[in-house]
Amino acid sequence: MRAALLGVLLAAALAAPVAAQPRRATPPPASTPAPPAPPAPSANADEAFGAYQRGFYLTALRAATARAEQGDAAAMTLLGELYSQGLGVSRDIKKAADWYKLAADRGDRNAIFALGMINFDGRLGQRNMTEAIRLFTDAAKRGHVIAAYDLGLLYLQGHEVTQDFAHAAALFTDAANAGNPEAQYALATMYKEGRGVPKDPAKAMALMGQAALAGNVDAMVEYAIGEFNGDGVAKNESAAAQLFLKAARHGSAIAQNRLARILMAGRGMPADPTEAIKWHIIAKAGGAGDPELDIFAAKQKPDVRDAADKAAKKWLAGAPGLKS
DSSP states (O other): OHHHHHHHHHHHHHTSOTTOOOOOOOOOOOOOOOOOOOOOOOTTTTHHHHHHHHTOHHHHHHHHHHHHTTTOHHHHHHHHHHHHHTSSSOOOHHHHHHHHHHHHHTTOHHHHHHHHHHHHHTTTSSOOHHHHHHHHHHHHHTTOHHHHHHHHHHHHHTSSSOOOHHHHHHHHHHHHHTTOHHHHHHHHHHHHHTSSSOOOHHHHHHHHHHHHHTTOHHHHHHHHHHHHHTSSSOOOHHHHHHHHHHHHHTTOHHHHHHHHHHHHHTSSSOOOHHHHHHHHHHHHHTTOOOHHHHHHHHTSOHHHHHHHHHHHHHHHTSOSSOOO
């Protein structure tokens, strides 16, 4: 996933003119932020990344090498990625790190972050968390969104650094303002709980809404709960029910349980015992049991229970991802 992410970030970097300078602007997961809008490309600026994106790795290697020889830091970073992943060349972490180092010395934030990950993962031998954190900090200061988010998690958890909620919140704020839904969700929970920032339910829900809109399933659940109860956001049971349904279809056991309760009670959407039991069975399979729904299911007619069981099994046997 890091590889896919770096490819997204390189798209913007490689579209810049050759001499362009970098612009400033729950363990660490890989997440995909909305990248900054790229500047207008020069005539052949995106040739290397274009080939990389289409899977023409040898072409990407040749084009990136030519640009790297002209001092192009983004091309050096792409070469680091090719060697890191073994795309068009034999995988060689040492060569990848060398290319990342050359690009990092020229201020390329993607390369700085990539070097941080190499140290974090210990891919050249022993892990070096001190160096990883230094590089993450440098990349974050240069506007690297995921570096800011991952560093925020380290400060939030007190992992290899002194726990500092205020600093974590500041880092999450930078990433959230850049459109990172995971950072928006993390910052929302801090406003909800009053950790590192003043407690502010309305601000928490506003951030949850942004993260939910961007596809963060946990945020969908939290926002739907707030919307259903009118906690930090205007009460709207119908809208909350639809958001629970969306999160349920994305596999959230909590959302599946809440949806089953909504369908049992007929609040926010019409009551439907068959659908209620179906989602209850699915939620239980995901670890979200509910004795009250067990009792409700036991009271239904056999044909209702059978239909629900059949529908639940069909859903559970379906392809991963979005389901109905």
